Amino acid sequence: MPRFAANLTMMYREHEFLDRFGAAAADGFKAVEYLFPYDYPADQLSALLTQHGLQQALFNAPPGDWAxxxxxxxxxxxxxxxxxxxxxxxxxxxxALGNRKLHFMAGLVSADADRARHRDVYVRNLAYAASQAAQHGLMVVIEPINTRDMPGYFLNLQRDAQQVCRETGAANLKVQFDLYHCQIMEGDLAVKLKQMMKDDIGHLQVAGVPDRHEPDLGEVNYPYLFGLIDELGYDGWIGCEYVPKGATSAGLGWARQWLG
Structure with missing residues (x-):
């Protein structure tokens, strides 16, 4: 059965951030993810997770100057x-949060950049991050992001992410497979899931395409894909990284059978 984590950066925006933990738990979520925790003390976030019976599924490492x-x-x-x-x-x-997976974002590069130089730095940095994370039993993930939402992002395709992971030689470096980004850039989602699930995928995320609303809105047949993900044996969290079309709770009809 698929297990869903609410992305608190995108969902429950009708609440202040710290109130989103309780709102997600009230809707039946057992895990959360978000972009960054660093505006809050780790012990404060840990207390919220404990209070609401939630697991921390994922967050991103510091990204430079996001603002x-x-x-x-x-x-x-x-x-x-x-x-x-x-x-x-x-x-x-x-x-502090009991989180087992960390996403390290690649960064933006100019169209005329020396991509080979950027790639060399990327591989070396990820090998370092993976080696440090391995000492704590943690996984590092990297995510191909579509060029429409984030022009200039260095990593866009699943095969490139696979190759980077393999080049580092780190067993705990995997691909964060976001079905929304992959559908926009490449499509062929079911085949890619079958090809990559066993050895390459460390985390999954979903959103409707093309508008990044609920998964039941748009062109992707998510009920079929959720069944396939189950068949392939994925037992990790699936991050709901979408912007609700209306109120978050009202739009959760697509997930009620799994949230309980």
């Missing part, structure tokens, strides 16, 4: 020391 438009630093030459500090920060929060 100024940065979207990660893992593939940015000259930022290696900052990247190592971000690893330390992310690991601190992961241990």
């Amino acid at each position: 100024k438009g940065e979207r990660g630093i893992a593939a940015l030459p000259g930022r290696e020391d900052e990247f190592k500090r971000s690893v330390d920060t992310a690991l601190h929060y992961a241990q």
Whole structure:
């Protein structure tokens, strides 16, 4: 049976962030994810998870200056020391929140950038992050993101993410397979899930395509894909990384049979 984690960055925006934990739990979610925890003390977030009986499924490592438009630093030459500090920060929060998976964003690059140089930095940084995470039994994930929502993002295709993971040689480095991004860039979701599930996928996320609303809105047949994901033996959380079309709770009809 698929297990869903509410993405508190995108869902429950009708509530203040710290109130979203309780709202998600009230709707039957047993896990949450979000972009970043760093605006709040780790012990405060940990207390909310405990209070509402929630697990922390995923969050992102520090991405550079998000407010100024940065979207990660893992593939940015000259930022290696900052990247190592971000690893330390992310690991601190992961241990405090009981989180087993960390997403490291690659960053934005210009169209005329030396992609080989960026890729070399990316592989080396991820190998470092994975080695540090492995000491705590944690997984590192990387996510191909579509070029429509995030122009210039360094990693866009599933095969490129697979190759980067394999090049690092780190067993705890996997692909964060977001079906929304993959449908926009590549499609062929069922075949890719079958090809990648066993060895490559570390986390799944969903949203309706093309508008990134609830999974039952748009062109993707999610009921079929949820059944396939079950058949393939995935037992991790599926992050609901979508922007509700209306009130979050009112739009959860697609998930009621699983949320209980």
